[in-house]
Amino acid sequence: MFKKKLQFNLVMLLALILFSVGLGLVGGLVWFQKESTPRKPYELRLSGAYQYINPLLECELGGLIEHKSLAPFKRLVKDKVDVYLKSNQASEISVYYRELNDGQWFGIDEDKDFIGASLMKVPIMLAFFKQSQSDPDLLSTPVDISSLNEQINQYHQELENFWGVYDQKPYYPPEQAVEIDQTYTIGELIDRMIIESDNQARLVLSLLIDPEAVVSLELDLGIYANPADLAEDYLTVKEYSAIFRYLYNASYLDRDYSEQALILLSKSKFDRGLVAGVPVGVEVAHKFGEYGLEIDGVSTVQQLHDCGIVYHPVAPYLLCVMTRGQQTDNLANVIASISRLVYNQVEKRYANIQIY
Numbered sequence: 537m538f539k540k541k542l543q544f545n546l547v548m549l550l551a552l553i554l555f556s557v558g559l560g561l562v563g564g565l566v567w568f569q570k571e572s573t574p575r576k577p578y579e580l581r582l583s584g585a586y587q588y589i590n591p592l593l594e595c596e597l598g599g600l601i602e603h604k605s606l607a608p609f610k611r612l613v614k615d616k617v618d619v620y621l622k623s624n625q626a627s628e629i630s631v632y633y634r635e636l637n638d639g640q641w642f643g644i645d646e647d648k649d650f651i652g653a654s655l656m657k658v659p660i661m662l663a664f665f666k667q668s669q670s671d672p673d674l675l676s677t678p679v680d681i682s683s684l685n686e687q688i689n690q691y692h693q694e695l696e697n698f699w700g701v702y703d704q705k706p707y708y709p710p711e712q713a714v715e716i717d718q719t720y721t722i723g724e725l726i727d728r729m730i731i732e733s734d735n736q737a738r739l740v741l742s743l744l745i746d747p748e749a750v751v752s753l754e755l756d757l758g759i760y761a762n763p764a765d766l767a768e769d770y771l772t773v774k775e776y777s778a779i780f781r782y783l784y785n786a787s788y789l790d791r792d793y794s795e796q797a798l799i800l801l802s803k804s805k806f807d808r809g810l811v812a813g814v815p816v817g818v819e820v821a822h823k824f825g826e827y828g829l830e831i832d833g834v835s836t837v838q839q840l841h842d843c844g845i846v847y848h849p850v851a852p853y854l855l856c857v858m859t860r861g862q863q864t865d866n867l868a869n870v871i872a873s874i875s876r877l878v879y880n881q882v883e884k885r886y887a888n889i890q891i892y
Contacts, residue, residue, distance in 0.1 A: 587795070587799075588795050588798035588799060588802065588847075589783065589784055589785070589786045589791060589795050590636070590784060590852075591785060591786040605640065606640055606641070607642075609642065609881050610642040612877065612881060613631055613642075613644060613874065616877055617629045617644055620873075624861075624862075625861065625866045625867075626860065626867055627837070627860050627861050628860040629857070629858070630646055630858045631643065631644040631645070631646070631855075631856070631857050632646045633853060633854070633855055634781070634853060634854040635853050636781070636851075637852065643774055647772050647774065648772060648858075649769035650771055650772070651770070651771070651825075652759070652770070652825055652841075653825035653827040653839065654733050654735075654738075654825035654826065655776055655823055655841055655843065656825070657823065658730070658779055658797075658801070659754050659757065659759065660742060660750060661726050661729065661730055662753055662789065663745055663753045664741070664745060665793040666749070666789060666793075669789065676721050676723060678719050679720055679721065679744065681714065681715070681716050681717065681719065681740060682716060682717050684740060685716065688739060688740070691739060707826055707864045708824075708864075710735075712732055713732070713736055714737045716736070722744065725737045725740055725741050729741060730800045730823070731800060731804055732805060733823075756788070757779055759779070771858075772858075773858050777843060777854055777856045780844060783798050783845075784852075784854075798845070799821075801822055801823055801844060802822075804821075804822055806824045809824055809840070809857070809871035809872055809875065810843075810857070810875045812872035812875065813872045813874070813875025813876035813878070813879055814876070814879045818846065819846075819847040820845065820847070821847070822843060824840070824841060824843075825839075826841075826864065837860060837862065838860070838861060838863065838867060839858070839859065839867075840859050840867035840868060840871065841856070841857065842856075842857055842871050843857070846882075848883075851889075853882060855875060855878055
């Protein structure tokens, strides 16, 4: 009798142990599955009458680290980048991608420094828009360009003293450059600077704006560079992309001016980079920048960048590509190809989501 009871107790104890182990395994699997499944970032946004912005009201999960679910996507882009590097289409390529409505992102050499060049026209626009929020008549102020000729000539002389004999003509020049004997409003000069990427308009606006206002803005946005270092690499794709996040979220300018800024950027006439990689009709609010001087008849290494928001009908995203190489047209083709790959992958990621 005692033996039977002991055997029964041993069987029950063994069963209890097995049950506990099984329960632990199940619980562990559930925990592992929960922890290995990426948490979807939570963001609450205000929908409304705006076309280009989507103001952020609340955010639970920040975008400090790359999202694991984008790893296969990133590998495809990295493979494409490697092809262009190995074929000498470019010597350096940086990419930053971010999904704007949930904050997921990835980067490829996103901390590599480049020269901002015409990308830095956007902070000048934002500085004027910031002032215009408290001075609504500012953008309609007329400017006689000829009255600034002395300052303009002094600027070019200083450049020549620094560089020696140089050719500063852009590879992709504006279709309609500002004329030095005409009068424009500040708003019209901003249009020319952003839409046409007109360097003369930028110079005039730089002479009109308080330099401290631009420095303060660049410090706020995390893209400040000492003027003495502007001929050196100082800007990354990740740093610069923050501008477009601030505009899309309407978190730096108010909603109306954020919308106005993105409308202007969507009118950019440069169509060789990001725009060339998306279907016709898909809007892109972006700014390109190019850098490369010919000094004493010798061409320097070229840089070409294009950064902005692609308004995919389901999942708008931010894409910034910065490149360095010998041929500007090759760099444009690299940016367009990366843009095309990214758009196609976004299409696949969101193929089953309907638009209502």
